[in-house]
Amino acid sequence: MRRIDVFIGSDHHLTRIGLRKIINAADDLNVLGEGQLSTVSERAHAISADVILFELVIPSLSSQAALSDIVKEKRNKIVIVGASENIGYVCSLLSKGVLGYVLRSATDADLFSAIRAANEGRHFIDPQLSDALTRVLTNAKKREGRSAPILSEREVQVLVAVARGFTNKEIATHLGLSHKTVETYRTRIYDKLGLKKRTDLVAYAIASGLLADDAVQEAFLS
Numbered sequence: 001m002r003r004i005d006v007f008i009g010s011d012h013h014l015t016r017i018g019l020r021k022i023i024n025a026a027d028d029l030n031v032l033g034e035g036q037l038s039t040v041s042e043r044a045h046a047i048s049a050d051v052i053l054f055e056l057v058i059p060s061l062s063s064q065a066a067l068s069d070i071v072k073e074k075r076n077k078i079v080i081v082g083a084s085e086n087i088g089y090v091c092s093l094l095s096k097g098v099l100g101y102v103l104r105s106a107t108d109a110d111l112f113s114a115i116r117a118a119n120e121g122r123h124f125i126d127p128q129l130s131d132a133l134t135r136v137l138t139n140a141k142k143r144e145g146r147s148a149p150i151l152s153e154r155e156v157q158v159l160v161a162v163a164r165g166f167t168n169k170e171i172a173t174h175l176g177l178s179h180k181t182v183e184t185y186r187t188r189i190y191d192k193l194g195l196k197k198r199t200d201l202v203a204y205a206i207a208s209g210l211l212a213d214d215a216v217q218e219a220f221l222s
Helices: 013-024 037-046 061-073 087-095 108-119 127-138 153-163 168-175 179-193 198-207 213-221
Strands: 004-009 029-035 051-056 077-082 100-103
Touching: 004 013, 004 037, 004 108, 013 029, 013 051, 013 108, 029 037, 037 051, 037 061, 051 061, 051 108, 061 077, 077 108, 087 100, 087 127, 087 198, 100 108, 100 127, 153 168, 153 179, 153 198, 168 179, 179 198
Parallel strands: 004 029, 004 051, 051 077, 077 100
Antiparallel strands: none
């Protein structure tokens, strides 16, 4: 059985030691390397890690810059170990390309699940945040007791693109639509789903499976 190679990025030496011991205790996981956040992008690529475990406890300009560098490369599968329980913030990370988010209080099993899911290109959100995510999805219904609204094929394409972070101009160019038409679709999507913020839309897309790699290929890139 091939093990999943993990690179640990953290500015805290003791945290790296602890995470290494926990991860190496799993038969299918292996810590291939570790280092401070500023070195993650270069070192993780050099040693060809499968998954990057990125500790983002107190977001700072330097840590956000390091994360942005990794995300831009689009070569790495990223799992964040964080302290924030703000579902909007978590969804914003996922919309940028992060695949997993676990809290510092997560169990070993949840950490392993996040790494395994990321390695397969799937999203994972800490179960402790499930109530917050449920509230977002509940608000996505037009009225209690009514079935979920049905989006047209074009609306799904636009929804996926928005959730993935594409601008209206980029969406219009790819789909062969005018900027005005894209804005109309966006308004219609928010109205149908009963959402107000993009972070809520991202949460809906994730929970609906629309941000899985295959779904994105089918919905937006076809």
